[in-house]
Amino acid sequence: MPAQIPADSVGLVTPQTVTFPADLQLECGRSLPGYTLVYESYGALNKDHSNAILLCHALSGDHHAAGYHHMDDRKPGWWEHLLGPGKAMDTEQFFFVCANFIGSCKGSTGPASINPETGSPWGLDFPMVTVRDWVKTQADLADHLEIEQWAAVIGGSLGGMQVMQWSMDYPDRLRNAVVIAAAPKLTAQNIAFNEVCRQAIMTDPDFHNGRYYAHDTKPRRGLSLARMIGHITYLSDDAMRTKFGRDTRGGKAFSFGFDVDFEVESYLRYQGSSFVERFDANSYLYITKALDYFDPASAYGGNLAEAFARVQAAFLVVSFSSDWRFSPERSREIVQALYTCNRDVSYAEIEATHGHDSFLMPIPQYVAVLSTYLQRVAEEIGL
Amino acid sequence: MKLRQDLAIIAEWIPPQSRILDLGCGEGELLAYLRAEKDVQGYGVEIEEDRVVAAIRRGIPVIQQDLDQGLKNFADQSVDTVVLSLTLQASTYPRQLLLEMLRVGREVIVTFPNMGHWHARWQLGVLGKMPTTDALPHTWYDTPNIHLCTIRDFEQLCADNGIAIHQRVVLNERRRSTWRNRLLPNLFGEVALYRCALVAR
Numbered sequence: 001m002p003a004q005i006p007a008d009s010v011g012l013v014t015p016q017t018v019t020f021p022a023d024l025q026l027e028c029g030r031s032l033p034g035y036t037l038v039y040e041s042y043g044a045l046n047k048d049h050s051n052a053i054l055l056c057h058a059l060s061g062d063h064h065a066a067g068y069h070h071m072d073d074r075k076p077g078w079w080e081h082l083l084g085p086g087k088a089m090d091t092e093q094f095f096f097v098c099a100n101f102i103g104s105c106k107g108s109t110g111p112a113s114i115n116p117e118t119g120s121p122w123g124l125d126f127p128m129v130t131v132r133d134w135v136k137t138q139a140d141l142a143d144h145l146e147i148e149q150w151a152a153v154i155g156g157s158l159g160g161m162q163v164m165q166w167s168m169d170y171p172d173r174l175r176n177a178v179v180i181a182a183a184p185k186l187t188a189q190n191i192a193f194n195e196v197c198r199q200a201i202m203t204d205p206d207f208h209n210g211r212y213y214a215h216d217t218k219p220r221r222g223l224s225l226a227r228m229i230g231h232i233t234y235l236s237d238d239a240m241r242t243k244f245g246r247d248t249r250g251g252k253a254f255s256f257g258f259d260v261d262f263e264v265e266s267y268l269r270y271q272g273s274s275f276v277e278r279f280d281a282n283s284y285l286y287i288t289k290a291l292d293y294f295d296p297a298s299a300y301g302g303n304l305a306e307a308f309a310r311v312q313a314a315f316l317v318v319s320f321s322s323d324w325r326f327s328p329e330r331s332r333e334i335v336q337a338l339y340t341c342n343r344d345v346s347y348a349e350i351e352a353t354h355g356h357d358s359f360l361m362p363i364p365q366y367v368a369v370l371s372t373y374l375q376r377v378a379e380e381i382g383l
Numbered sequence: 384m385k386l387r388q389d390l391a392i393i394a395e396w397i398p399p400q401s402r403i404l405d406l407g408c409g410e411g412e413l414l415a416y417l418r419a420e421k422d423v424q425g426y427g428v429e430i431e432e433d434r435v436v437a438a439i440r441r442g443i444p445v446i447q448q449d450l451d452q453g454l455k456n457f458a459d460q461s462v463d464t465v466v467l468s469l470t471l472q473a474s475t476y477p478r479q480l481l482l483e484m485l486r487v488g489r490e491v492i493v494t495f496p497n498m499g500h501w502h503a504r505w506q507l508g509v510l511g512k513m514p515t516t517d518a519l520p521h522t523w524y525d526t527p528n529i530h531l532c533t534i535r536d537f538e539q540l541c542a543d544n545g546i547a548i549h550q551r552v553v554l555n556e557r558r559r560s561t562w563r564n565r566l567l568p569n570l571f572g573e574v575a576l577y578r579c580a581l582v583a584r
Contacts, residue, residue, distance in 0.1 A: 316439075
């Protein structure tokens with residue numbers, strides 16, 4: 001709980017909700033009979049609406065990118081370190097928008113929402129949604145906010161995939177694309193991790209084929225396990241060694257049993273159980289599938305440069321040295337494709353020990369690259 | 384916009400509206416000039432963090448990459464000119480780098496400090512110590528310059544590898560081209576600039 005909101009925070013924010021009543025045609029061939037997006041914004045939109053930046057969140061993220069909802073919130077938004085007045089993403093210059101994507105569980109339409117046809121939660125009847133569908137809904141939001149063109153679209157991880165999709169699907173609606181710790185598609189190993197997570201959820205006896213809402217329960221063990229697996233892959237070997245080493249909980253001797261001995265076990269169990277309280281298992285299934293399906297080059301015989309051929313935005317691509325879930329090699333593929341099709345692209349490979357989670361951290365070189373790039377964006381649009 | 388003399392010569396050699404790659408671009412001075420004055424499309428490649436940020440500040444597309452890892456991410460003949468300015472002597476595999484540059488670009492521009500310069504010869508030959516000059520200010524134990532060469536050495540490398548020298552300018556310690564440099568470049572030249580391409584087969 002912040003006794004007092006820090007001066008470099010956006011402070012108290014209130015999420016907004018907008019409903020789009022028209023049918024949304026989805027990539028999977030099905031459609032949604034209208035949908036709701038919940039979003040937040042930070043900073044002020046200027047007169048000619050030229051200073052707007054869209055932020056795209058990742059798997060377990062949401063629309064709450066910065067600030068606090070209440071004075072008794074334990075934690076601020078997920079990008080608090082980088083987003084706020086005077087920060088790398090400066091709310092004194094730009095107007096930032098972050099929307100929860102559909103299929104998620106934080107207020108936008110998803111599998112836990114009510115299916116208007118049946119009057120009960122969608123569960124696994126919810127149609128499969130993709131990165132492309134998310135971008136389409138974000139374009140609807142841009143129309144709603146009367147933002148013709150984003151000064152930039154920025155995202156990390158799965159958010160970075162949305163940024164790439166934006167640049168392909170709406171080439172003239174963004175000036176800059178900032179793709180952080182992302183990949184042009186998941187590797188087999190990466191899909192494998194997602195599948196293990198999904199199996200953990202779906203084989204939980206409390207899963208009830210996704211209709212656990214009606215049974216007044218949820219697949220706690222499965223979702224918690226999924227989160228624990230995911231969390232291990234978001235950290236680096238080094239980061240875990242530094243944070244926990246082989247320390248035992250409270251410095252106690254081994255129990256010679258199967259309860260928690262090591263700090264790292266305790267930490268993972270905590271991560272798992274707290275995640276269960278704030279995330280819907282069905283959403284986890286849908287979102288990991290969207291990750292797996294993302295592969296814009298597949299429509300061009302695997303040629304990513306061709307997928308980028310219509311792109312107009314200038315790119316900043318950032319990766320982190322210790323990130324093995326979305327490794328620098330994957331970011332270099334993006335850079336190479338943009339180079340091949342003659343787009344302006346800058347690439348920074350940040351030395352960092354935190355693994356994939358580095359994109360959430362205020363690492364000095366990362367902050368310098370991002371803030372300098374956005375400063376340049378501000379100059380170009382005359383802010 | 385005013386460029387350092389050696390960069391100004393490189394800039395003259397680059398045709399307007401061409402596409403270039405500047406390896407070891409530093410803070411992107413050359414590219415900023417070329418983009419503004421000659422409508423050149425180009426990318427810088429730089430490994431050092433602060434310089435990457437400085438290049439971004441100038442609005443130069445810059446790719447953070449270690450040249451010792453090669454240029455395999457850049458396709459064959461994908462640019463008109465590849466520039467390597469005062470960096471060849473710091474690379475681990477200068478010959479491979481040069482050949483890689485000739486694969487990526489139609490033409491390459493290479494500049495390096497000349498170890499055949501009389502001041503360097505004096506220090507090594509007479510004083511018996513490793514030379515330090517304006518262009519090579521580091522002491523032997525902390526220098527990043529691990530592959531020093533003379534003008535004669537470089538031209539031998541080109542001859543041995545089927546590389547044609549299209550143009551050469553040699554500058555003295557005040558970065559000027561004088562009659563002495565032109566007469567005895569390997570003795571009076573401190574910095575050598577070359578414009579090369581593969582010999583047509």
